[in-house]
Amino acid sequence: MIALTLDRIAEITRSRLRGSAQPTDTVDGPVVIDSREAAPGSLFVALRGARVDGHDFAEAAVAAGAAAVLCSRPVDAPHLLVEGGDDEVVAALARLARAVVAQLPGADVIGVTGSSGKTTTKDLLAQVLRRIGPTVAPPGSFNNEIGHPLTVLRADETTRFIALEVAARGVGHIAHLCRIAPPRIGVVLNVGSAHMGEFGDRAAIVRAKGELVEALPPAEQGGVAVLNADDDAVIGMAARTPARVLSYGLAESADVRADEVELDEQGRPRFTLAVGGDTAPVRLRLVGVHQVHNALAVAAVLHELGRDATDIAAALGEAGPVSRWRMEVTERPDGVTIVNDAYNANPESMSAALRTLATLAASRRSFAVLGHMAELGSAHRSEHERVGRLAAESGVDVLVTVGEQAAGIADGAASVADWTGQTVAVADVAEAVAVLRERLRPKDIVMLKGSRVAGLEQVAEQLIGVEAAE
Template sequence: MIALTLDRIAEITRSRIRGSAQPTDIVNGPVVIDSRQAVPGSLFVALGGERVDGHDFADAAVSAGATAVLGSRPVDAPQLLVDGGDDEVVAALARLARAVVDELPDADVIGVTGSSGKTTTKDLLAQVLSRIGPTIAPPGSFNNELGHPLTVLRADETTRFIALEVAARGLGHIAHLCRVAPPRIGVVLNVGSAHMGEFGDRATIARAKGELVEALPDADRGGVAVLNADDDAVIGMAARTSARVVSYGLADTADVRAEQVDLDDTGRARFTLAIGGATARVQLRLIGIHQVHNALAVAAVLHELGTGVADIATALGEAGSVSRWRMEVTERADGVTVVNDAYNANPESMGAALRTLATLASERRAFAVLGHMAELGPSHRAEHERIGRLVTESGVDVLVVVGEQAAGIADGAAAVADWPGETLRVADVAEAVAVLRERLRPKDIVMLKGSRVAGLEKVAEQLTVEAAE
């Protein structure tokens, strides 16, 4: 973070200096919510939490070098005290992040949203932007009202780009995050069924995602909305922004296009990138045909920043997977391939994963280990049955359905009378591991996919750790 005195931080956060804190004391290190990450010059933010209260670790943070503690309960340490509990502490953090962004006019803020693919696209974007200049981006899916300001507060005078993933659990959430760190470039990937239970319908999801393009500056001030031309709900957001619109996709009308798209024998996408009259061949390191749209979104941003098509192709080809449990491929010594895509799931990403499995399997025996898709609301049952039917069309030999909430997947597959595959219903992760231990043979491929709460990454860990041992 940029160096600030405590009295300046108190003014920004609307807090009171107390204890042994002095107005001229300086915070010039990171802002952290874990006392174990405190270092000299840092600011420790104490939050109540469900199981532990951060205020109880104030002394540990200060002993590690933290200049002060920002919290809502008095502690025996140099402190900035906020009235109103955790909600006001988070609000204070947001005000501090906004103040820091305003002090960094040369840092470009780029926001990425969508129903799926946000984290992968943000990771790609951060990697390619770092080739141009110092870049800040959140780890994993650190994309909410707490992770957003904490990421921004890592920026300092050297920062050239701040690449942010913006998520929403309801209307107004993205608009709030954009007030914390106003983006100049906004990327909207897709509008799907994720969080249908919270939003109610796809139109409301589109309203929420479109808050990003509404927050952009107008075209005369450099605002750019990067929109997916192949998603009607996304390209329709062009009418909601005064920023300049740049489209990407497979459509002939897209400004940034992918042509001659296919997968190599390892499931990695390749295509010809076309922007204007220039073209270049791209070979991605990421697995799955769905990665093409993510890469095109990143290409559009790079082009807006002045990078040539050939250099964009090189940068995309050298970027790899960063965040865990997203199409992680492990080859065991016995020839079994484990594909861990268990971080999260919705109908769109589940379909993409099954298509990728079909490509990777080729002549091999394919196992699909699927958990339930959360937050689908009234469409829960129908969407799970639809995925079950899709399994039967995807070349899967053995379907393992984990947990009662995913039962619709098994029912959907069972409804397809002529499917030659086998469906196994298991109660939990432990039973899934036991079934796979018994049935997997050398050269088989097994993919794991489900919402985060299904915990299928534990199945992948067991399969890969045991094989290594």
Template structure:
């Protein structure tokens, strides 16, 4: 973070300096809500969590080197106090981030949204743009009203790119995040069924995602909207922005395209990257799954706007690896069993992509899908889970293990396909899923684990990787 005195921060955040703090004391960063991450010169923001109250860790934060505590009630340590409880602290963080990003005129802000693929695309962008200069991006899915400003506040005068994952739980959320850190480039990946239970319809999801392109500067001021040409709801957002539109995808109309896509034996995509007017170059991704092609194309479009040539973009994409955990992590055990851990989250579209990846990796080997439920689908919960089960059967996957009562319709859907020769097993939790797999796995089998975050299925993959080999 850029250096700011406490009196300047108080003015920005509309807070009051208290305790033994001095107005001239300076915060140099980082800004954190975790006292364990405090470093000398930090600002510790005290929030009241479900289990602990950050105010109780004010002394520890200052002892570790924090200049002051941003708090909503008085503490004995040097502090800046705001009104409004936790909401007041979060608002203050947003105001501070906006001031910092406005002062960092040399830094380009890139926002990424979509129903799926945001975190992977953000991670790819950070790695590719990093070749051009210091780049800041959130760790994992730090994409809400707390994580957004905390990410921005990691930037300093050396920063050239700030890559932000932008999520929404309702209409207006993305617009709010864009007011904290206004993007020059906005990427919309897709509009799917994730969170349809909260939004009510895919049209409402598209309305929310489109707030990103509405927040962009005009084309004359450098605004660029990077839109998926293969998703009608996304490319339709071109009418909602005054920014210049750059399209990407596999359709002939896209300005950034992938040609001759094929999968390696490990399930990674290989293709020819084509940029209109800039030439072509070969790409071989290290990420697993054909669905990663679209993510890579979005990154290529942004990188081209940042000034990279097609050969450099292709080389950077080919070198980039997985950063955030539990997203298509592929591990091969000593006995040849391959475990695909994609347990971070799930929605109908990402489940379909994961099944495609499982069959591509398995080839002629036996395949097992360990599936938890997809959260936040609302009224379409049962229908979408049954459809998923039917897709498992259609893919010819031999073993289906359904974890938890909410995922039960997946098993019913698979069993409704009379031609399916596989077996559906219903288990109550991750531990039972591991036990079932250990009874059934043979050397060279392939297991894919996926479900919504609340299902906690990463434990299945971790136990399989660290446990015994197949008999």
């Protein structure tokens, strides 16, 4: 973070110096919510979690070098006291982040949203931006009202780009995040069914995702909305933004386009990038045809930053997977391939994963281990049955459904009359591991996909860690 004295932080956060905090003491290190990450010059933010209370670790954070603690109750350490509990501490954190961004006029803020693919696209974007200049981006899916300002506060005077993933669980959430760090460039990937249960309907999801482009500055001030031309709901957001629109996709009308898309034998896309009147071949290191749209979104940002097709293609080809449990492909010594895509799931990402499995399987025997998709509301049953039908239609040999809430997937597969595969319903992760250990043979391929609460990454870890060592 840029260096700020405690009295200045108190002014920004509307807090009061207490304990041994001195007005001229300076925070010039990271802002953290985990006392184990405290370092000399850092600011420790104490929050009450479900299992632990950060206030209990205030002394430990200061002992590790933290200059002060931002908190909602007095602690035995130099601190900045905020009245009102955790909600007000989070609000104070947001105010601090906004003030820091305001002092970094040379940093471009780029926001990425969508129903699926946000983290992968953000990871890809951060990698290619680092070729141009110092870049700050969140780890994993650090994309909410706490992770967002914490990421922003890692920026300093040297930062050229701040690449942010913005998520929403309701209308107004993205608008709030954009007020913390106003973006110049906004990327909208897609509008799907993720969190349908919380939003209520797809129209509300469209409204929420569009808050990103509404927050952009006008075109004459450099605002750019990067929109997916292949998603009608996304390209329709052009009417909601004052920014210049830059479209991407497979459509002929797209400003940044992919032609001649195909997958290699390892499921990695290659295509011809067409942008700015030029073309260049691209070979991605990421797995799955759905990665083409993620890559095109990043290509559009690079084009806006003045890069030509050749440079963009080279940057995309060098970038690789970063965040865990997203199309992680591991081959065991016995030739069994494990595709761990277990971080999360919604109907769109399930479909993409099953299409990828079909490509990777080729003549191999394929297993799809699927958990339920959370937060679908009234669409829960129908969407799970649809995924089951797609699994069968894509030629999965063995479908393993994990948990009672995934029962609709098995029913959907059973409704496909000419499917010759098998369905195995198991209660939990332990049963799934047992079934796979019993049935897997050399050269088989297994894909794991489900919402985060299903915990299917544990299946992958056991199959890779235990089985590979035997």
